[in-house]
Amino acid sequence: MSCELSRTTVHGYIDGELDAVRAAEFEQHVESCAECRVSLEQLESLHRRLQRNQLYETASTRLRQQLRSNLPGGQDASARRWYVMPVFAAAIITAVFWLALSLVQTHTHSAQIAAELVDAHIRSLEPGHLTDVESTDQHTVKPWFDGKLDFIPPVADHSEQGFPLLGGRLDAADGRAVAALVYGRRKHLINLFAWPEKAASTGFSSSGSSRGYQWLMWHTGDMRFCLVSDTSASDLEQLRELIHP
Amino acid sequence: MLQPDERLRFEQLVLPHLDAAVNLGRWLLRNRADAEDVVQDAMLRAYRFFGSFRGGDARAWLLQILRNSCYSWLEKNRPLERMTEFDEQTHQRPTPDPESLAVESDEREQLTRALEALPARSREVLVLRELEGCSYKEIAEITGIPMGTVMSTLSRARERLQRELMGAAKEVSREL
Numbered sequence: 001m002s003c004e005l006s007r008t009t010v011h012g013y014i015d016g017e018l019d020a021v022r023a024a025e026f027e028q029h030v031e032s033c034a035e036c037r038v039s040l041e042q043l044e045s046l047h048r049r050l051q052r053n054q055l056y057e058t059a060s061t062r063l064r065q066q067l068r069s070n071l072p073g074g075q076d077a078s079a080r081r082w083y084v085m086p087v088f089a090a091a092i093i094t095a096v097f098w099l100a101l102s103l104v105q106t107h108t109h110s111a112q113i114a115a116e117l118v119d120a121h122i123r124s125l126e127p128g129h130l131t132d133v134e135s136t137d138q139h140t141v142k143p144w145f146d147g148k149l150d151f152i153p154p155v156a157d158h159s160e161q162g163f164p165l166l167g168g169r170l171d172a173a174d175g176r177a178v179a180a181l182v183y184g185r186r187k188h189l190i191n192l193f194a195w196p197e198k199a200a201s202t203g204f205s206s207s208g209s210s211r212g213y214q215w216l217m218w219h220t221g222d223m224r225f226c227l228v229s230d231t232s233a234s235d236l237e238q239l240r241e242l243i244h245p
Numbered sequence: 246m247l248q249p250d251e252r253l254r255f256e257q258l259v260l261p262h263l264d265a266a267v268n269l270g271r272w273l274l275r276n277r278a279d280a281e282d283v284v285q286d287a288m289l290r291a292y293r294f295f296g297s298f299r300g301g302d303a304r305a306w307l308l309q310i311l312r313n314s315c316y317s318w319l320e321k322n323r324p325l326e327r328m329t330e331f332d333e334q335t336h337q338r339p340t341p342d343p344e345s346l347a348v349e350s351d352e353r354e355q356l357t358r359a360l361e362a363l364p365a366r367s368r369e370v371l372v373l374r375e376l377e378g379c380s381y382k383e384i385a386e387i388t389g390i391p392m393g394t395v396m397s398t399l400s401r402a403r404e405r406l407q408r409e410l411m412g413a414a415k416e417v418s419r420e421l
Contacts, residue, residue: 011400015374017381043403046410050375053353055360057271058264063281067263067288071252093249100253111261208261209304212268212376232380233302 001029006036014043016186016231023186051230056211110206114215114226116173121191121213121228124169124180130189131167131182141168145179151223153179153194158242163190173226183239188231190239197224207233220244255295258303263288265304265377266311272372273315275361279322280315287314305379305386312369312387319365359409367402374399 001009006029012018013026030037124130133144142155148170157165163183171180171193178195197219205218216236217226225243227236266287270280291310298306360368369388373379385392 008397008400011403012381012396015381015396015399017396042407046403046407047375049352049356053356055353055356056264056376057268057277057280059267059284060281063267063285064263066285067260070285070289071255071292096249100249103253104256206257206261209265209378211264212378214378230378232378232383233304234380234382 001025003029003033003036006030006033007039010036010040010043014040014047014187016188016235051212054211058211110217111208113174114206114208114217114228115210117191117193117226117228118210118213118215120171120173120180120193122211124171124182124191125189130169132169134167136165136167138165141165141181144168149177149179151179151196153181153223154243155181156243158183158239161238161242162186163239163242185229185231185235185239188229188235190227190229190231190236192239192243193226193228194223196222198222207236209233216240218244251295255292258298259288259291259295259307262304262307266307268376269308269369269372270311270315272360272376273312273365273369274318279318283314283318284311287311290314302383302386305383308373308387355410355413359406359413362409363402363405367398367405370395370398371402371406 006026009018009022009026013023018026030040133141135141136157136159138155138157142152145153145155145168153168155165155168159165163185166182166184166189168179168181171178171191173193173195176195178193181192181194183190183192205216207214207216209215213228213230214233214236215226215228216233217224218240219225225240227239229236263284266284267280270284270287271277274280274283287307287310291307294310360371363371366388370384370390373384373387379387381395382392384390384395390398
């Protein structure tokens with residue numbers, strides 16, 4: 001690879017967008033070219049500066065409230081619309097709303113937990129906080145949780161599919177201790193949080209982004225899982241497929 | 246008007262990306278209060294057009310709508326801005342006074358100013374990648390830039406940002 005090509009390719013490299021062959025070609029070039037190595041380091045440092053300076057702006061509470069009351073078709077508007085309907089229809093609608101409300105609450109609750117987990121993810125990126133047990137071997141990581149938690153999280157390495165297991169640690173969310181497994185994805189880190197939770201709504205899945213980080217949460221059996229990372233949403237979907245095919 | 250279950254779907258699929266919309270809007274308009282107004286309108290528009298959403302990436306869908314709203318807003322409210330910023334020669338950053346320079350030594354301020362000095366097209370791609378964490382495919386979908394040129398656009402945007410930051414650092418050291 002030439003320096004001229006490397007000047008553009010370096011961006012695909014730090015963004016995790018190159019295929020394995022091109023990434024290897026780039027790495028090979030950087031090995032032998034000091035100038036391109038410097039520009040790689042400068043871009044990585046720029047990326048870190050943008051990440052740690054909290055440039056991400058979130059919606060104000062005022063905007064959230066305004067939207068809630070301005071979105072048409074909410075409870076108020078519908079109540080007026082259905083006012084003339086017979087009483088039994090109103091009862092059915094009330095039941096539907098209760099169901100809807102509980103679903104919305106489940107998702108609001110998910111979003112709250114996800115916000116906590118994004119914080120946990122950011123904390124884990126500080127030096128020395130990523131893993132308590134550092135190993136790519138699932139048979140080392142899994143027993144490590146023994147006795148530290150009141151449940152055993154499922155631990156598996158997915159190196160072959162491009163998600164190497166890097167280790168694990170204890171973390172906290174939703175007012176309880178949770179297991180955190182760390183996976184690599186090209187140059188990105190992914191935290192998988194897992195903790196037991198009685199299934200209120202089995203099979204539900206929810207995703208979103210907060211402060212530039214993607215999260216993907218789902219529920220299987222009697223455990224809840226959440227992936228958090230700065231990699232793409234499709235990477236998270238792919239990892240979830242590997243964890244729960 | 247949407248049926249109750251459609252409203253619920255909207256709340257589940259689209260509303261969670263409200264922060265993403267506010268963030269992109271804030272950086273496109275370089276002003277938070279304006280961004281919240283435009284996001285509010287864009288959200289209501291998205292709600293009206295939700296029937297045309299055929300599944301897929303809800304965040305990209307919402308950000309597409311938001312981005313269009315932002316550009317229309319800019320055209321209407323700050324018509325000069327877009328014409329001038331394409332001409333890099335005449336684009337001169339105002340000389341900051343010593344007081345604001347002191348504040349600018351704060352890294353966050355410095356990055357904010359440098360990002361705001363970028364042309365809108367570069368700024369949005371950079372914000373989508375670095376702050377929003379979008380993949381190249383998602384960036385292409387949101388901005389309409391061909392997938393094949395996202396990397397080179399990012400490359401130019403980052404180089405420009407680095408130059409802006411270097412310029413700011415020089416100004417600070419000259420003052421000191």
